[in-house]
Each structure stands twice: as structure tokens, then as C-alpha cells.
Amino acid sequence: MENAPPTNIKIPKKPLSIRLLKYKWFYLMFIPVLAFVIVFYYTPMVGIRYSFTKYNLIRDPVFVGLDQFKRLFSMPNFWSAFYNTLKLSIVKLLLNTGMAVVLSLLLHEMVNLKTKKLAQTIIYLPHFLSWVVAASVFQLLLSPTTAGLFNQVLLKLGIIDKGIYFLGKSSWWTPTYYVINIWKDTGWGTVIFMAALSAIDPGVYEAASIDGAGRWQKMWHITLPALAATILTVLILxxxxxxxxxxxxxxxxxxAVMDKAQVLQTYIYYQTFNSGGIPDYGYTTAVGLFKSIVGMILVLVCNYASKKVRGRGIV
Amino acid sequence: MKKLLAFTLVIGMLLSLVTISSLAADEVVKPDKIIMMVDATVVTSINGRDQFEARWEELTGIDLEIIQPDHDAYYDVMQQQIASGDWPDVLILSSTVYSSYAAEGVLWDMTDAWNNSATKNSGRFIGDSVIDGLKINGSLYGFAPARGNGCLTYIKQAWLDKVGLGAPTNYEEFLAVCDAFVSQDPNGTGANDTYALAAAGFIGFEAPFVNYLPNFYQDAYPFFIQQEDGTWVDGFTQPAMQGALERLADAYAKGYIDPTTLTNGTKDCRNKFYDETTGIFTYWAGTWGTNLKVNLEANGHDGQLVALPPIAEVDAYYDRVPPVWAITTACENPEGVFKYFIDTMLDGGDMQMLWTYGVEGTHWSRAEETILDVPYAAGQFHMLESLEKAGTAYTKNHIDPMLSLAAFAEGYENPMELTVKPEAKLSSQVFNSHSKLAKIVPTTEVMSMYNGDLTTLKNELVAKVAMGEMTFDEAMAKFETDGGLAWSNAIVDSLNALN
Structure with a gap:
């Protein structure tokens, strides 16, 4: 018993000055980052005060208390944009993550390294296109006229008898939006999952094979559980x-699709540039602040969920 | 004796009047320096702005400081400049910003200065109606040296010949042309691949909102309009709007209007016109008359176009409110800036030449030389090759000679005849003879509050009715339930309260 290692040993903390001196190069390297964060992240937060004012950039801001928030809560377009933001973002997130996992698993199963690399390159490429270019390409591809390749194929196959205006009809816009997002971002989303997959010990697969596990069983019982933490982290972040x-x-x-496509950020944009006069920046700041608060609540909820599921938080 | 006394008194009074007026004139102090803020409608740095500035300073003896942000970022930068409190003396503004800034007290009231100006009283000024259109509640806060221009309908002559129809004069004939352009293979490909026309959206982004589809909107206008009795109404809620939207829906359903009109940009529409997908195009008057012809010919097609006078139901095309030059209330010597900056712009001589064509030797010349393979004799006016875009020649500086509101002074050579192509001239003439001025809509606090939401809703309903997703009655019901009618009424009330 005398040789048992002591527990609960408290290492005395060195004075701050000594610690600062010891790690001075780290602190020095941290200064630019700190300056960047203060200048670009915290200083602009001073602008939050405008959400409690009427402010048109010409006259001095006039304090109006919570009037701007009362106004935005009374506007149906605001709530429509809020609903669309949550719906489009969350569905997009789930679809993109799900597709990225499936794609990663498929890529992981590819044996030929050259083909695998080529496939990876091809699916990563759309991520590097700007959204403006992607939108132009899809407007052309999905055009209901003879210029629209997709409609022409459907017509030739006899699936439809008239071109569908995928981006111009409310009923088609939302699914089309999801598909374009999957096309653009799923490939890039596989990067993290591929990294996680490559970290799985091959010995586990070998052991499973020796035990008679098939490909499906290995995927279900080894690969997916190994990916679960990464999937959760990606979803939460x-x-x-x-x-x-x-x-x-x-x-x-x-x-024609604004009832489905208007989101909070575009709502702010149109309030600013479509007002027919000088916009009230107090109102648009209030919308922005509300958006940030909801975002913060989501982060805290996710952090709580992460603690429950993984035993540790993300922030 | 009495007569002598009376005569002496009259002479005395006249002398005193002359003295007072000369004193008043002398009160305008010449500024030492003027700070001007402008977009790229004045020659940019790469195109010889320094030479423009030097020439302007040479003509006035005043130091000119030019603030010229990127064209696309102009209004962002300008609003930041205003917010910073560091206001320029004089700046250029779009009609929307002009009325907003006037309402906020940013702009100096130049009504009196204008009434006493050399330009107004020159006998060469032809833009009184334009200037009247810029007045807000009777006061003038900005000056436009040129008209705003607008769109007119161009029709391909070759297509008309092919389908055996003449230029339409009323809506019935216009529809007949549309129908023929869709059904009679006017481009000769043998395929059913044509539409009568394309537009960049069913409703424009800025006033006058109907200028790309005037033949369908006709007497309807989807924004706030002042009636003859001075009261304001929202054109969207007026009976004429029903007819307009039903005409659009009918034409769209029949395939006359390009199905992708909703998502088209203006470039898409031009390309469809050039590649023979469409035969009718409502686009800018003037220089674009030439541009359309040149591009059609460059694509191997017949470039002859009919610049169509408005059909009977349209009455007149809209001439948009031009951008204006305004003096800020922060300017220490607004009378001086008006006199030496604004009132010289259309002086009929060297300064007007500078604003219209630029600087001799940089943008234009009368030297004997060959420019872009075209030889010019000594003394012959010609524009020089662009410093920015090699292979193209300059066409103008800030003032479009076809839109200028004042002629050059008698005896001063006006080179317009030498620089403007016949198609552009014809297009401009047709437009000028058949256009009416769009009116400035004042800005109110209520408008700033609701118009963003209202415009989004109106645009959505117009698009949905035009594309057959909704009937007009359904659209108006949604307009009411979504709050559009209440916002519209609130804005109308706020506008009428200004009267």
C-alpha cells in the first residue's frame, strides 16, 4: 500500500507573471488574432444599439425602445421569412449531411485509388463555383424552353408533355433548391467524413471479417458507429x-416564389434597398439582432444536446 | 418742372433697381474650391478624369475635388459619406435618393437660384417640363442637364415582312403581330422556337416600373401616382391594374411572352433578341437603337428595326426621372456652387462641350488623323479611341447629346450630327415625340417603413397572375390579407398629408 501512487495531488500554480514570461511567444503570436477578433467581431457589436432607435444615417438616432421589435413581430413578411429560413436551412442541413455520409461511405468502399481520387475531385468541384455562377447554370439547365436540357430530356422520355418552370413555380422551387444545394455542397461535406473514416483502425474490419461479417454488417456495426460522433459534431456546428x-x-x-424563398437575410436586404426611400437602419438592425439571438439559442441548445449525447459540449 | 421731377424720379428708380440687381449679382461669391461626388457617368480615372478636372478648373478658375467611387458601389459609399457628416458640396443622385434626401433636409433649395439662372434664361433651354418634374412640393433641390430617357418598342422589320404584317398601331394589331411571330416561324428555322418578346421580369425594379412591358400595362401603373387633382393613389389598387395583369396573363399563356421572363436579366433579353428567339424588344431609346442593329448584324441577322411609336392604348412611353445634381445643405457657399458648377454645365460653349464630349485631345479631336481605321480631315470633329477599351471610340462624357436639355450657343459647332448614328437619332426622335415624364414620388416616413414589404408583395402577385398561378381576384384577396392594402393606404395617406 505504501507504494500506491498518491491521488489528488495539487500542483502549485506559478504566478501569472512567470507564466506570461514562460509562454510569451505564444501570447505574442496570439495578439494579431485577439486584435482581429476585437476589431472585426466585437467592435461592430456596438451597432446593436441601433436596433433600439430609428436611424436613417442622416439624422441622429432617436431612441424608440422596443418599437422596432414590436413592428417586426407584427409584420407577416418577417414571420414568413423567419419560417422559410428555419425550414430551408434545417432541411438543407439534414439532406446535405445525410448525402455526404452516404457519399463518403460509397467512396470509402472504392478500392481503385485512382478512380476514388477522380470521383472525389469531381464531387468537390461544385463547391468552388460561386453561387452566382451556379444559379446561372441551373437557370439555363432547368429552363422550361428548348434551351433547358433537363426539361428536354424529360420531354423526350415522355415523362412530361410540357416544360416545367422549376425555379419559377412556387410548388417546384423548394425541392429544386434542395437538389441544387445537394449538388453544390455535398461533395465538400464528405471531406470531414472521409477523414473520420480513414481514422478507423483497419484491424477492426479484419477482425470482423474473421468473425464472418459481411460488407453491410461491417458498415452498420463498425463504420457508422465510428462516424456517429463526427456526424453529430457536423450537424451541431x-x-x-x-x-x-x-x-x-x-x-x-x-x-413569383418569394413566399417560399424569402429568408431573413434577404428580407433585410429588401427592406434596405426596396424601401423606396431612405431605409430605417434601426429596423433592419432589429431584424439582424433577432436573427443573432435565435442563432445563439440554437448554439446553446446544440451545446446542451452535445453534452447529453457525447458527454462534452462544443463551446 | 413737374415733368422734369417725374423724369428724374423715374431715372433714379431705374438706376437704383440696376444697382440693387447688380449688387445682388455681386453677392454670389466665387468659391475657391468645390468638392463633387459622382458615379462613373463622368469620365473615370482610367478614361482621363484628371484631364477633365484640369479643363474644368481652367474654365472656371476654381479648384475641383472629385470623389468618384466605383459605379456599382456609388450609393453605398455616398450614403456612408453622408452618414459620416463629411458631405460634399455637390453630388449626383438618382430620383429615389433625391426625393428622400430632399425630405431629410440634406439638399439645398435651389428654386430661386434656378429661376434667376443663366441657363433657364438663356433661350436655349428646352427642359422646363423636366425641371418642373423635379420639383417637390414646388421646391427644386436638384438640376438635370439631360432628360432621363426611357424605353420604346423595337420590332424586327424582317420578321414583319416574313409574316406579312405592318407595324402595329393598336393592341389588337400588336397581338396579331405577337401571334404571327410565335406561329409563323419568322426566324426560318422550321422549328417552333420563337417568342414574340422577352422582358427582364414582369415588373421593373425602379421607376417607371412598366417600361419593359408598356404594351401590356398600357394605362396601369403599379406604384404611387398623383392624380390631376393633386391627390395620391396607389396605381396597384386602381381598376386599370386588372386589365394590365389579365393582358399579361393572356399573352403569357399563349406563349407570346418568353416563359423565362421571370428570371431573365436584361442581358438575357438582348441575347434572345440577337439570336432570333424574339422579334419584339422594348428597350432604351437613342444609342441602343444603333447597338441593337449592330449586334443583330454581328450575329448574321437583318438589323433593320422599327422604332415603334406607342400603340393607341399606351398613349405615351415613360421618360424616367433623370439623375440630378444637387447641392448639400452643408455647402458653405451654395449660391456660388450653383452659379459656377450647375449653371455653367449647359453654357452653350466650352463647358457644355466638356460635360458632353470630354476633353479635346483626350476624348475628342479635330486633328487630321486616323482613328480605328477611319481617316479624319483636319478640322473634322471625331471622338478618340477609348483609353480603357481599346478598339472602341468614346461616344460621350456625362451629358448624352441626344438627351441634352440645351442646345449649344449659336455659332458654336454642335458635333452631334457627326457622332450620332441615324438609327439612334430616329429612335430618340420617336421616343421624344411620344413620351411623358415620370413623376417624382416624395418620400415619407410611412413609405420608408412599409414600402419594402409592399413592393415585395406586389411583385409576387404580379408575377403569379401573369404566369397563371393566380387569378386577379385571388391576388387582390391575398394583397388584402397579407397586409398590402393596409400598407398601401397608410402610404397614400402619408403622401396626401404632404399636400
């Missing part, structure tokens, strides 16, 4: 960003 939806919705929306 991306859930925190769902309120920031803008570019993809903005470039693909048009007048």
Missing part, C-alpha cells in the same frame, strides 16, 4: 449557422 442563409436563396429567388 452547422445548426449554429442556419440563420445565416443568404447567398443561395438570394441568387435563386424571384418575384
Amino acid at each position: 452547422n445548426l449554429a449557422k442556419v440563420m445565416n442563409l443568404f447567398e443561395s436563396a438570394f441568387v435563386l429567388q424571384n418575384d
Whole structure:
């Protein structure tokens, strides 16, 4: 018993000055990052105060308390944009993550290294196209006229008898939006999952093979459980960003589908540039602040969920 | 004696009047420096802005500082500049921003200065109606040296010949042409691959919102309009809108209007016109008359176009409110800036030449030389090759000579005849003879509050009715339930409260 290792040993903390001196190069390297965060992330938060004012950039801001929030809560277009933001973002996130997992598993199963690399390159490529270019390409591909390749194929196959305006009809816009998003971002989403898959010990697969496990069983009992933590992390991290939806919705929306395609960021955009006068920046800041608060709540909920599921949080 | 006294008094009064007026004129102090903010409608740095500035300073003896952000970022940068409190003396504004800034007290009231200006009283000024159109509640806060221009309908003559129809004069004939352009293979490919026309959306992004589809909107206007009795109404809620939307829906259903009109940009529409997908195109008057012809010919097609006078139901095309030059209330010497900057722009001489064509030796010349393979004799006016785009020649500086509101002074050579192509001239003439000025809509606080949501809703309903997704009655019911009618009424009330 005398040789048993002591427990609960408290290592005395060295004074701050000594610690600072010891790690001075780390702190020095951290200064630019700290400056960047302060200048670009925290200083702009001073602008939050405008959400409690009426402000048109010409006259001094006039404090109006919570009036801007009362106004936005009374606007049906705001709630429509809020609903669309959550719906489009969350469904997109689930679809993209699900597809990325499936694609990663398929790629993981590929034996020929050259073919695998080629496939990876091809599926990564759309991620590097700007949304403006992607939207132009799909507007052409999905055009209901003779210029629209997709409609022409469907017509030739006899599936439809008249071109469908995929991006111009409310009923078609949302599914089309999801498909374009899957096409553009799924490939890139596989990067993390492929990294996680490559970290699985091959010995586990070998042992499973010796035990008589087939390919499906190995995937179900080894691969997917090994990926579960990564899937959860990816979902949680991306859930925190769902309120920031803008570019993809903005470039693909048009007048006829605004009831389905208007999201909070585009709502702010149109309030600013479509007001027919000088916009009230107090109102648009209030919308932005509300969006940030909802985003923050989502992060905290996710963090709580992560603690429950994984035993540790993400923030 | 009495007569002598009376005569002396009259002479005395006249002398005093002359003295007072000369004193008043002398009160305008010449500024030492003027700070101007402008977009790329004045020659940019790469195109010889320094030479423009030097020439302007040479003509006035005043130091000119030019703030010229990127064209696309102009209004962002300008609003930031205003927000910073560091206002320029004079700046250029679009009609929307102009009325907003006037309402906010950013702009100096130049009504009196204009009424006493050399330009207005020159005898060469032909734009009184344009200037009147810029007045907000009787006061003038900005000056436009040129008309705003607008769109007119071009029809391919070759297509008309092919289907055996003449230029339409009323809506019935217009529909007949549309029908023939869709059904009679006017491009000769043998395939059913034509539409009568394409447009960049069913409703424009800015006033006048109907200018790309005037033949369908006719007397309807989807924004706020002032009636003859001075009261304001929302054109979207007026009876004429039903007819307009039903005409659009009918034409769309029959395949006259390009099915992708909703998602078209103006470039898409031009390309469809050039590649013989469409035969009718409502687009800008003037220079574009030439551009369309040149591009059609460059694509191997007949470039002859009919610049169509408005059909009977349209009455007149809309001439948009032009961008204006305004003096800010922060300017320490607004009378001086008006006199030496704004009132010289259309002086009929060297300054007007500078604003219209640029700087001799940089943008134009009368030297004997060959420019872009075209030889010019000594003394012959010609534009020079662009410093930015090699292979193309300059066409103008800030003022489009075809839209200028004042002629050059008698005896001063006007080179317009030498620089403007016949198609552009014809297009401009047709438009000028058949256009009406769009009116400035004042901005109110209520409008700033609701118009963003209202415009989004109106545009959605117009598109849905035009594409057959909704009937007009369903659209108006949605307009009411979604709050559009309430916002519209609130804005109308706020506008009428200004009267």
C-alpha cells in the first residue's frame, strides 16, 4: 500500500507573471488574432444599439425602445421569412449531411485509388463555383424552353408533355433548391467524413471479417458507429449557422416564389434597398439582432444536446 | 418742372433697381474650391478624369475635388459619406435618393437660384417640363442637364415582312403581330422556337416600373401616382391594374411572352433578341437603337428595326426621372456652387462641350488623323479611341447629346450630327415625340417603413397572375390579407398629408 501512487495531488500554480514570461511567444503570436477578433467581431457589436432607435444615417438616432421589435413581430413578411429560413436551412442541413455520409461511405468502399481520387475531385468541384455562377447554370439547365436540357430530356422520355418552370413555380422551387444545394455542397461535406473514416483502425474490419461479417454488417456495426460522433459534431456546428442563409436563396429567388424563398437575410436586404426611400437602419438592425439571438439559442441548445449525447459540449 | 421731377424720379428708380440687381449679382461669391461626388457617368480615372478636372478648373478658375467611387458601389459609399457628416458640396443622385434626401433636409433649395439662372434664361433651354418634374412640393433641390430617357418598342422589320404584317398601331394589331411571330416561324428555322418578346421580369425594379412591358400595362401603373387633382393613389389598387395583369396573363399563356421572363436579366433579353428567339424588344431609346442593329448584324441577322411609336392604348412611353445634381445643405457657399458648377454645365460653349464630349485631345479631336481605321480631315470633329477599351471610340462624357436639355450657343459647332448614328437619332426622335415624364414620388416616413414589404408583395402577385398561378381576384384577396392594402393606404395617406 505504501507504494500506491498518491491521488489528488495539487500542483502549485506559478504566478501569472512567470507564466506570461514562460509562454510569451505564444501570447505574442496570439495578439494579431485577439486584435482581429476585437476589431472585426466585437467592435461592430456596438451597432446593436441601433436596433433600439430609428436611424436613417442622416439624422441622429432617436431612441424608440422596443418599437422596432414590436413592428417586426407584427409584420407577416418577417414571420414568413423567419419560417422559410428555419425550414430551408434545417432541411438543407439534414439532406446535405445525410448525402455526404452516404457519399463518403460509397467512396470509402472504392478500392481503385485512382478512380476514388477522380470521383472525389469531381464531387468537390461544385463547391468552388460561386453561387452566382451556379444559379446561372441551373437557370439555363432547368429552363422550361428548348434551351433547358433537363426539361428536354424529360420531354423526350415522355415523362412530361410540357416544360416545367422549376425555379419559377412556387410548388417546384423548394425541392429544386434542395437538389441544387445537394449538388453544390455535398461533395465538400464528405471531406470531414472521409477523414473520420480513414481514422478507423483497419484491424477492426479484419477482425470482423474473421468473425464472418459481411460488407453491410461491417458498415452498420463498425463504420457508422465510428462516424456517429463526427456526424453529430457536423450537424451541431452547422445548426449554429442556419440563420445565416443568404447567398443561395438570394441568387435563386424571384418575384413569383418569394413566399417560399424569402429568408431573413434577404428580407433585410429588401427592406434596405426596396424601401423606396431612405431605409430605417434601426429596423433592419432589429431584424439582424433577432436573427443573432435565435442563432445563439440554437448554439446553446446544440451545446446542451452535445453534452447529453457525447458527454462534452462544443463551446 | 413737374415733368422734369417725374423724369428724374423715374431715372433714379431705374438706376437704383440696376444697382440693387447688380449688387445682388455681386453677392454670389466665387468659391475657391468645390468638392463633387459622382458615379462613373463622368469620365473615370482610367478614361482621363484628371484631364477633365484640369479643363474644368481652367474654365472656371476654381479648384475641383472629385470623389468618384466605383459605379456599382456609388450609393453605398455616398450614403456612408453622408452618414459620416463629411458631405460634399455637390453630388449626383438618382430620383429615389433625391426625393428622400430632399425630405431629410440634406439638399439645398435651389428654386430661386434656378429661376434667376443663366441657363433657364438663356433661350436655349428646352427642359422646363423636366425641371418642373423635379420639383417637390414646388421646391427644386436638384438640376438635370439631360432628360432621363426611357424605353420604346423595337420590332424586327424582317420578321414583319416574313409574316406579312405592318407595324402595329393598336393592341389588337400588336397581338396579331405577337401571334404571327410565335406561329409563323419568322426566324426560318422550321422549328417552333420563337417568342414574340422577352422582358427582364414582369415588373421593373425602379421607376417607371412598366417600361419593359408598356404594351401590356398600357394605362396601369403599379406604384404611387398623383392624380390631376393633386391627390395620391396607389396605381396597384386602381381598376386599370386588372386589365394590365389579365393582358399579361393572356399573352403569357399563349406563349407570346418568353416563359423565362421571370428570371431573365436584361442581358438575357438582348441575347434572345440577337439570336432570333424574339422579334419584339422594348428597350432604351437613342444609342441602343444603333447597338441593337449592330449586334443583330454581328450575329448574321437583318438589323433593320422599327422604332415603334406607342400603340393607341399606351398613349405615351415613360421618360424616367433623370439623375440630378444637387447641392448639400452643408455647402458653405451654395449660391456660388450653383452659379459656377450647375449653371455653367449647359453654357452653350466650352463647358457644355466638356460635360458632353470630354476633353479635346483626350476624348475628342479635330486633328487630321486616323482613328480605328477611319481617316479624319483636319478640322473634322471625331471622338478618340477609348483609353480603357481599346478598339472602341468614346461616344460621350456625362451629358448624352441626344438627351441634352440645351442646345449649344449659336455659332458654336454642335458635333452631334457627326457622332450620332441615324438609327439612334430616329429612335430618340420617336421616343421624344411620344413620351411623358415620370413623376417624382416624395418620400415619407410611412413609405420608408412599409414600402419594402409592399413592393415585395406586389411583385409576387404580379408575377403569379401573369404566369397563371393566380387569378386577379385571388391576388387582390391575398394583397388584402397579407397586409398590402393596409400598407398601401397608410402610404397614400402619408403622401396626401404632404399636400
